[in-house]
Amino acid sequence: MRRPSIALAIAALIAGAALAEENHLARGAELLAPFKRELQAALREGLAEGPSRAIGACRLRAPQIAESLSRDGVRVGRTSHRLRNPANASPEWVRPILDAYLADSDDRASRVAQLNEGRAGYVEPIATKQLCLVCHGESLAPDLAQQIRELYPEDRAVGFREGELRGVFWVEFPQGDATP
Template structure:
């Protein structure tokens, strides 16, 4: 009953009229939030992948030390307030504030009804301390790579370390596909007119179009559609292409397929198509000096 009430209340919040924000302005706010969120995810993902090569303990240190540093740096450069939160948190400082709990409960109900996690988001204008603030909250699904610290079968040494650092930890027992939590981004509406961070160079601005490589196992033109459906909400394609193919002519495609598998892409030919798309982007960026 509590969850149903939360969903109904959240629906009222999301659908309330916003006379002070025109649709075009909201689109601009969302676009900027997405750019900032993709940057945050990209930098955290890179640190996490590097850390996991050293074991789960190193991954704990990324969340404990590097994630707040990355947050603070992006906040300072962009003017956004960035939060990682959840219904079950490890760090009490990340507990939900304001309506975040109700919004995340609505995400869980929608996920149970079959809605993909990448589509679970809410963008709205709220009022805080007499100031209009844009708020975007995006669900974060549970991936294979997070099970070592947040799953049900955690190495005893890792679990001991977690309990030492976070005695009130409540963020274990998740399974792949669960809603792990959410990214919650805030920015005063008045700040958009004076502070618009220059986003990264986009593929569209460079004129990129995927090309079919007859020698590749996958089709980049098909991979583009798959990427937009499954991946783009979490990772900007140019950023991920640079990460997985720092040298597109040397790194084996099989390594990238393994990486995609840990992130939920495990459907054979689809992996090959997405891999071909990322390699095509990496080659394009290299040819254009990016």
């Protein structure tokens, strides 16, 4: 009777881990949704007034939005392998996931990670869309390029092509938070 019960226990553990992963995927996506929505709205509103104004919107609004959604043990952010703002540097646990996406351009599935202190992490890749090329593409309008250089002297976030990985969205949350 020992063997089957061990096998059962292992099966239950595997099933439990799979369920936790599913929960974390769902919870992570849910927590990121308002961040993505509000960033996109800020960008579109800014762009409606011209790319110069949109830069202001990205610069001021993006950190505010991230901050306003980072509460109750939840932290959201976005990062990249080629940063515009060094303040968006990747949390340590996100880096290997970002590297995995870079290593395999066909892999665009969301990922979860187990973090310390009962916390979970969730990461989603960000593809470069046509709209993004105005400020992250291969040829920027000269005045825009100049404005970006002044604001972000260490900018590495130009030269992207449509469809290329621009970076990732990430979120950290308490694991108990994962059950819907």
